[in-house]
Amino acid sequence: MSSTIRDHNVPDHIATLISKPLLVELFTEELPPKALNKLGQAFAQGMRDGLAAHGLLDANCELSTFATPRRLAVRLTAVLSQAPQQSFSEKLMPVKIGLDDSGAGTPALLKKLASKGWEKIDLNTLARESDGKQDYLVLRGEAAGAKLGEVLQAVIESALAGLPIPKVMKYQLADGLTSVKFVRPAHALVTLFGQDIVPATILGLQAGRTTYGHRFLHPGSIDIKDANTYEDQLARQGHVLASFEARRNDIAKQLQTESERLGTTLSDDPAVAALLDEVTALVESPKVYVGAFEERFLTVPQECLILTMRLNQKYFPLFDPVSGKLTNQFLIVSNMPTAQPEAIIQGNERVVRPRLADAEFFYQTDRKTPLAERVATLGNIVYHNKLGSQLQRVDRVRQISAWIAHALNIDPTAADRAALLAKADLTTNMVGEFPELQGIMGAYYARGDGEATEVVDALHTQYRIRFDTPIHQEQLASAILFMADRAETLTGIWGIGLAPTGERDPFGLRRAALGLISAFEQLTAGGFLRINEHGSMTLDGLLQAAAKSFAVGTLTDSTVAEVNAFVIERLRNSLIQQFDRDAVEAVLALSPALHQIPARVKAVTAFMQLPAATSLAAANKRISNLLKKADQTTTSVDPSLLTDPAEINLAGIVDKLRPVATEQVTAGDYEAAMQTLAQAREPVDAFFTEVMVMADELAVRNNRLALLANLHGLMNQVADLSKLVTT
Known part of the structure; x- marks a missing residue:
């Protein structure tokens, strides 16, 4: 147009x-x-x-x-x-400064106009505006648009x-x-x-x-x-596909066509998409060719071969669609489309062969030394100059693992063995070449050494980001190592003054905190942490145990409290993406055990949909304010001082509902407890409508405040309902 x-x-x-x-x-x-x-x-x-x-x-x-x-x-x-021309309005200066007594322009005004190229302007065309204190000269007009x-x-x-x-x-x-x-x-x-x-x-x-x-x-x-x-x-003319998106789509289509022709798949690994972006940025005229390597290399753990092909050569490994196992074929994205690609294919095959041979050599050499024999050499690897060696770190993780196993009342043997071997693969040739394979190679070597399946699995999954499914019996060693490692990292790195700042988080403490949260959630989902239990397996208890594993004087005195608050803040940020912020804040205000928080938030969210919610939340806030002002501490109610029908009725409903709600909270049935609380709406509304709490007679006033203190306790067993009042 x-x-x-x-x-x-x-x-x-x-x-x-x-x-x-x-x-x-x-x-x-x-x-x-x-x-x-x-x-x-x-x-x-x-x-x-x-x-x-x-x-x-x-x-x-x-x-x-x-x-x-x-x-x-x-x-x-x-x-x-x-x-197009633009209308403009510019305030120049106060009238008393810009015009003299005769109405002529002062030197100050004339200089101002000249500096802007407006020296020929008719001063009579200047408008006047007041800012409430004095009048200003204002120039309005049309300015030519930018060229x-x-x-x-x-x-x-x-x-x-x-x-x-x-x-x-x-x-x-x-x-x-x-x-x-x-x-x-x-x-x-x-x-x-x-x-x-x-x-x-x-x-x-x-x-x-x-x-x-x-x-x-x-x-x-x-x-x-x-x-x-x-x-x-x-x-x-130029043989250049200029659009990044069009070039990416073209490569993706070629890759898919070739993999289907060969009866293979590219896999659904997120690394495939990242590699596709990278090769799109490396070619201007893309053409996909098929390469292959000797099948003997498939005896090497496939992660090693996959990584070297993707990372070093920018190739797309191909997999069997049924077993998911790596094949000996791969796809090359070339910048040279040609009808005779043999030289290109053979050249790439020659290049990848030494890489795969290196991986084979590293693997075979590493297997000659059992992981357990490598642990001592971790003393030569610095973890952090303020936190000692990797061997000292292993000792700390073992201590924390033992505490977790005791808190969960399970046999610590497998978890301790996993913690002992967890960092041993840092000394291997393969991990030295490919740091991305930490844990993965440890698991391969541990399996070759005849270690227990639980230990192998723990080594393999120790660097996962989070637990996404309920933890079962056979995963307990994995969960313990996962939690111990993150607790050690959080307390150690934070305690030496390296807390995240702004977007910078070089030690991944935010991710570690989210990982811990996921472990608590999935231990609960798996039945190893019960909602109705307040045992020693708490976030604070875990962080205290982690802090004790460090030498005296290593960490600051406030480390545990600060890390605890940091983890809870990560949980808060996560929950407010899923639930009403007020519900989250209401639960966190009571500082419950971490594994109880999601269930409490769900219960409060459901409660907020009930007709009684708004009224009870407002009453709760009013009660909180009254109790604070009166400095009320006693909850002992004298029935003989209850004279108004509304307060007698409220006392009766509190006595009736309190044991029921308390039992439900103790059982971890928070939604039922909130439903029980909703039954108090009408008596509470009637009380505040008909009863003067701050009665002139001191004994009556204190008795009514004690009644409200009882009601306050009933109301806030799951969450602080006053937080649900937004105004």
Whole structure:
């Protein structure tokens, strides 16, 4: 759609201009692949925002983003050559300062107007406005809109400055004197408004229409005819698929086609999507080929082979769709489409073979030394200079594991063995080469050493993020090691002053806290922590045990309290994503055992849907305020002092409901307890309507306050209901 704008430099009868597409491309050396998509998106958004701020975008303008290994580009379909006129109003100065007694402009006013190019303005056209204290001179008028040719360079510079660049490079321009900074050296700049070049100088480059195609298939220059022909010209002439999204979709389709043809699958591992993003950023003209390696390598744990293929070679391993086992075939995403790919395939197979041979050698060499014999050498590996070696850490985790096993009243043998061996694989060749395989390799080696299944499973899952399903008997060693490891990390790292700050959390304490929370939840779901029990297996008890495992003086005195609050805050943030914030705050106000909190929140959430909820919550808040002001401590009620029918009725309902609700809370049936409480609504409403609590007679007043204290105790067994009152 076209838009008509006014050009104030030409007569009215020829002052109509239409909007046109705008293309901006910066051609560079290879950009960081893992950052490319974000860079492309940020550049496009920065250009859109910058042009919009100047009023240069047509209402129907659409945005296209382009990002390849050697270019960032954006096309906006409808950009104005000049923005429409803008009404403005500017407060100049107080009238008494701007005008003299005769009404003429003072030097101060004339200087102000001249500085803005308004020296020829008729002073009689200045408006006057009062701010309530004095009158001001105000200039109102119409200002010419921004011109694309005058602001585009600044918009591009601003968009580039706002890019999330991982690391900036400083390089010299062709003159050998001037230095500029960017993520990678830039070699060409295209700025086309329709067919016309918009003058600009960016990173020492003069804007033009020349770009370059595929590094090998079309290394020469390409002159872009028009902003709208950019994508098509790069594809046809340059052998470049410029759109990151289109290129990603093309690769994904090719991968899927080839894997289905071979009767295999790519697997549903999230790493596949991450690798797809990365290879999309490495190629401009993608073509998928099939490679293979010798089947003998499949005797190596498949995680090792998968990791080296994905991480080092950017290959896509293929799996048997039935067993899920790794096959000896893989897919290569090449930047060279050709009808004769044999050389490419063979070259990649030659490259991957030594990698797999290394993995095979590491595995076979590592197996010669049992994990248990490796534990002592952990004393040579520093965990943290303030917390000692990995061996000292192992000793702490074993102590914490023993405490957890005792608190859960289970045999500690398997958990202790798992804790002893947990970090032993840090000394292996395989983990030295691939740190990502910590725990996984430990499990393989432990199985080879004949360790118990519970121990092997604990080693394999110790680095999982969270428990997502109820914990069963055979998973107890895994859960204990998981919790002990995180408790040790949280108290140790926090206690030496390395708590998370802002978004920085280099030791993963937030994740550790969420992991602990999940373990408590799933131990409860599995029946090892009962809602109605207040045993020693509490968050505070666990953190206290963890703190005692450190040498005296290592941690600060407030470590346990601070870490406890930190974990509860993580739980709060998690729960308010699922439940009403007031319900969460009402439960947390009572500081119940961590494993009880979710059930209590669910009960309060259900209670809030009842007709009685609003009235009882308001009454509870009123009672809290009365008891605080009266400094009431006694709950002993004298029946002989109950004279008003409403207070007699309330006393009766409290006596009736309190044992029922208390028994329900003790049994962990929080929803039933809240339902029981709801029966008190009418007596409570009647009491506050008909009874004067603060009676003149002291004995009567204290007796009524004692009655309310009893009611308060009944009301707040599951949560502090006063927190449900939002006003």
